[in-house]
Amino acid sequence: MRPFDLSFRYKLPIWGGLLIVLSVAAVSSAMLLKAYEDLQRDVRISAEALGGALSKTLFSHLLHDDVWRAYEQINAVYRAGHVEDPILPEAIFVVGPVGEIVVSTAPETLPMLADLDSLGPGYAELARALDRQSGAGSELHDFATAQQRFIVFPIREEYAQLGTLVLAYSRDVYLPRFRAQALHGALIGLLVLAVLLPINAYWGGRMAVPLVELARRMERVVRSHGQDETELPRTRYPYRDELGQLFLAYDAMLAEMRQKALLERELLQTERLGAIGRLASGIAHEVNNPLGGMLMALDTLRQRGEAPPSVMKTLDMLERGLKQIQEIVAALLVQTRGQSRPLTADDLEDVRTLIHSQVLNKSQRLDWRVELPAGILPPAAACRQILINLLLNAVQATAEQGHISVQVAARSGGLAIVVANQAPPIPQERLEHLFEPFVSGREGGTGLGLWVTYQIARQLGGRIVANCADGEVRFEVWLPLENAT
Template sequence: MKWFAPIPLSIKLPLLAATMMVLVGTVASHQVLQSLAQVQDARIRELARMHVEGLSVALGPLVLRRDIWEVYDTLDRASQGVGGRRMVLTAVADERGKILAATDPRRVPMDSDIAALADDAVALDNLTVDGASPVLSLLAPLTYQGRIVGQIATELDVADLLSERRKALLFLILGNAIATGLLSVAGFFAIRKMLQPITTLARQMTETKGEPHPIPISDIPRGDGELARLARTYNSMVGAVLAKAEAERRLAERERFVALGRLSSSLAHEINNPLGGLLNATDTIRSYPDRPEVVRKSADLIDRGLRHLRDVTRATLDQNRIDPEARALTPDDFEDIKLLIQPEISRLALDLEWSVEPTSVTECSLSAGPVRQIALNLLLNACSAAGQNGCVRLMALTRNGNLTLQIMNTGAAMPQAALDRLLEDGPLLPGGGVGLRLVRDLITKLGGAISHSHENGVTCVAVSLPISWESADAEE
């Protein structure tokens, strides 16, 4: 039945209904034919019994007297009657089994043994129209006044009964075929109509391309039946999923803006300090234009300040470029991340430990944008958790074909709400951490894994990413 499983339900149920109709028609036809056979058997037995009993009454005295001519005359008159037309042959024998007379003397001569006719003969109670032969043979005792005085052998023509049975079978087959065909077609369309909500539901669930759509109100059955409730429940689930996705999108957007706000404020502070120095240098040049050594030192200070501003601006642009996934990850991306979090490190007087293996990063074919976003968000949270005068550490290396990022910080353990955002896919609760759900979504998209531990006052978040996103996708 494996071939039957892939068939759609809208085809499978009508086929099952048609099969049941055929089975019911077959059983009904068998019962009709069996009843017809029983009626025919009863008719032929009754006719044979009347024939034998009538001959017994008429032939009993003649057989005892061995009046052969009278026996023959009686048989001849009996064969001319209405019932006798079915009797193809009738022969009468005495007690010794010797033929006294027969309706066909040429075939059954006088004084021949009746046993020659008894080879295929059956008793009266066993007489049945079995369809094997159009002629039935009957052998019955000839009884007169309670005494068996001879035997009667009779052959009955049942060709008309067999023809009647064949016609009944033909009519049943044609009638059942027509009725089954009409009912099957009607049942097919009726069941297809009843299963239309299921078909619509399956189409909505399989052809949405990742975004579920509700079933139109016009396609929902009327009333409060099971299919109507199923369609309404599905629409409710779709609404809940869409609402959840929208809430997560707004929350992720809010977290992104929070992270950008914190980063922007730190960068503004980082840019403002060099600007003050640059303005002082320009004032010095204006004040001492005639002192070349002062002008040279001020120009060097201006050059260093402008280069620092250029690096900060470039790192910020790379972090927020429109197509962040178009460029492969390089060691310079980690230098940009270090530069971006430096204001936060300075503001909180944190001790930063930075360990990046350039060779490991160069071997990766990961997109720069997602990796930068993951590292920056985790580092911002680590800085916030470490607090004033804490310690933050980043390690980047390759292990077993994966790029491993380890972000560690001292301070309190990560709250449960933040852990839920970072490690689980369930609904988002108030609280948590900046960008943690975004981090999890990015890691999942890259086919990676994330783990968390807190021991001896140190929190460690480890991210493992396949060094080639294309190969990871092929393995899946």
């Protein structure tokens, strides 16, 4: 796995931690650099003060060639009790006019009268620099070849220069003080890190956990097309920032996917039922024509009265069989055309009266609520048949003393007829084929009741759905008000 493929759960804290460490390091470095510069400036200022004062008094000693007093003068710097002061020069010496050491605080390395040129490349370079020096002010010499930095002060009064005072500062004079400051800075940095890093880890984790969950859910959604997936709990991330918006978008997407899947399923069912309907009515028409002929022929034969009684008996049998075929075919050929009288409240009361005895037989309770809307209602015959079919089914499916409810009301610019009854839920696979012909839920049923109901609803431009919830089976029929085709 590449580092950038890491989960946000780790990536966020790591990136945050890196940034914090970098920031702390950058700030610390800047402060250290400043401290270093300050230290250098301090040394320079201290050197200027020291060298300025020394070079004035040294003039008189050099004038009298009093090297011992000159030595006591420069050595007094170290006797004042601040020997450990890091900004004191490592050595102080006076260089004479021909580049020789007149006196020094380090006689072992810089003996009196020694030629600067003979003391090593750093001092030789200093000697050349002193030859070039012309001004009355101090100068800083920093040679790569020298182990020390030199700050030189001409020992002069008016135009007479008797020598040059040199303060030699060790290159690592700053080191002890600088090291102490660096240590101090590092400790503060570590303290800041000790505070910030856990906060960062907590914050990163907090940011990452909802993201990680969202990513996992998205992956599942893509695989299962939004089925079996629940909305994200609002408590997981109750804020309105981009992440919160992402959560809302996820929920919206989930709802849309579900809606789409439902629509697709409905469309599929509708198409299947349509195909079955076309097939059924095609067969019914083809069967109806010869059937009509056969019944007519039978009728003619019987009216002639020429056939012996045994044949007449056979004819009756044939006629009964053909009549049964005719009824079935008629049932398949659902026909709503020509029924132009709109539904009235009386029609519904008729249905209630018709079903009443059956409900009483099973001691069932019937809850009847009807509120007819104004406007042109759907055809009465169709509505009556739909209601009777559904009610008969309900009475059959409901146990004794069970509860049945009927609700007729206006809904979404149409008329809703809802029949619900107490019953165990219908299995999903049966639910999908519920409105197909010859699918019966019980012994002795033709399996045409719901098929007819469905065909009527469709022909009127409405729809019918069945669902099961809370121990109830519920059929909802919706019919448009002004489109009675």
